[in-house]
Amino acid sequence: MEVKEIIRPENLVYKRTPLLTDAYLSYCPGCGHGTVHRLIMEVVEEMGIQEDTIGIAPVGCSVLAYDFMDIDCSQAAHGRAPAVATGIKRLWPDKYVFTYQGDGDLAAIGTGETIHACNRGENITIFFVNNGIYGMTGGQMAPTTLEGMKSSTSPYGRNNETMGPPYKITELVAQLEGTHYVTRQAVHKPGPVRKAKKAIRKALELQKENKGLSFIEFVSNCNAGWKMTPNDSNIWMEENMFPFYPMGDIKVDGKLVNG
């Protein structure tokens, strides 16, 4: 059978969502960003809200997210995506507005904007990809880098005493009155991917109800930055990242799950 025949529409069991563009993903093979992009775009397509959706790209590995998502996008300065999203959503309350940010962007330089957008309960969705490292700039220590974890600026491992410990900004924003739905997900296996997609759908649907901010953390791998093969990085992530950043809902319907 020729390749052309194999890829006939009737033979396809799965395909890329049309809301991802034809541009080659700039992410390293094995990285979770591409999967998160795809899930968000699948949900936007399934909800039929492309015409009403505006995405905010951060500074970091996903700075070019707008190249891959076939929606209107604004590229924010480092850390300022929640402020940019606030500006848009306040003037276009009927639109769906989300930010897509990494750990350095959201939990270090953008902490102020993150906390205050969450606290005001802006009716936006924050997608937060936490891979415990600054990927784009070459693997420096992030606010979420685990204790003892090596990076190019913590070459002997993160020393909590001198460098400060990693922190869980997702648990932190869950404490704020303005957040309505806060959850932590992953996309390294089919099961988690299905759960993550449901969380994305729930978050975007909540924007219609004006109940506040929805915040989804995706714990992800950075095989290049962690200097591991993709598979090893996923195993390492399960064994090391998940115990510190546990999977699951943290706040649902405005109430802390274990509160």
Next chain:
Amino acid sequence: MKELALMKGNEAIAEAAIRAGVDGYFGYPITPQSEVMEYLMLQKPEERTGMVVLQAESEVASINMVYGAAGTGKKVMTSSSSPGISLMQEGISYIAGAELPCLIVNVVRGGPGLGTIQPSQADYFQSTKGGGHGDYRLIVLAPASVQEMADFVDLGFELAFKYRNPALILTDGLIGQMMEKVELSEQKERVSEFDQSWVTTGKTKERERNIITSLNLDPDLQYEHNLKLQAKYKSMDQDVMFEKIECGDADFLLVAYGSSARICQKVVEMARSKGLKVGLLRPQTLFPFPSEEIARMARKVKRMMAVELSAGQMVEDVQLAVNGKVPVTHYGMLGGKIHSPDDVLNEVEDKYIGGY
């Protein structure tokens, strides 16, 4: 029937913003411009016109809210004073790079650092030469009265949208705080149609997706983008604005903007009563700068003097325009202090007599 009011300069800006049909204001309190947001909040603009007013957590957040909202084609603005404007510079650079229209108001106070809350004109360089990183310019308007504070809001938006470029009203604590009679304009409708060639309001089937960004990883593209920006800044010369007072027979020209120009108006009167042929050129736009007119005046007068509440900033642009044809000096006051008309007149007399 004209609607007249007695207002502070800061209040006039706020009232004019509502009447100009501005869609959103994002700001953070700082002296001496806090009345802008206070007045807006008091006026319930969400009821008057549907305008959104939001107090942000910082100037950094305010300017990025402006960036996001400006990218949707709506009329948005912020205001602050010197230290706050310094904090906004990164965002302003992004707005200029992404070519978004918006209005920024700087009610300048004395610096550097936390400086003082008294008026100053020491932010001229920052305002007219870019301010943040990269080669970019803002449209800079310099009101010299409460009336112009109001009028320049509308003008600022007109020019900002014409060039898709941020416009800055450069004023100071003196004009911001003083009260004068002001004629208010009629209420304008808020914009309801948006240029779908660039706004991020959601990708429709009729068009490709729009992206607001200042990033071009390819240096060839970034080079082209810079050339386009520079051509745009050059083309702004057609919108240069200035006022000339007693310049017809003047042989000594004062060049001053904003509050200094108000002081110099008095100086011209006093000098004229003493028989000194002193005139005043008052730039209303600092970018574009009235270089051509100043060069023309250099062929008519014997001497020029830039009067500023700074150590000498605009004087450099005057000197560039004059290009050595006549002597150009600077007279200034620093750190939030204001020169009196007598101070300036003394200097005029000294230079006038000393000059020839």
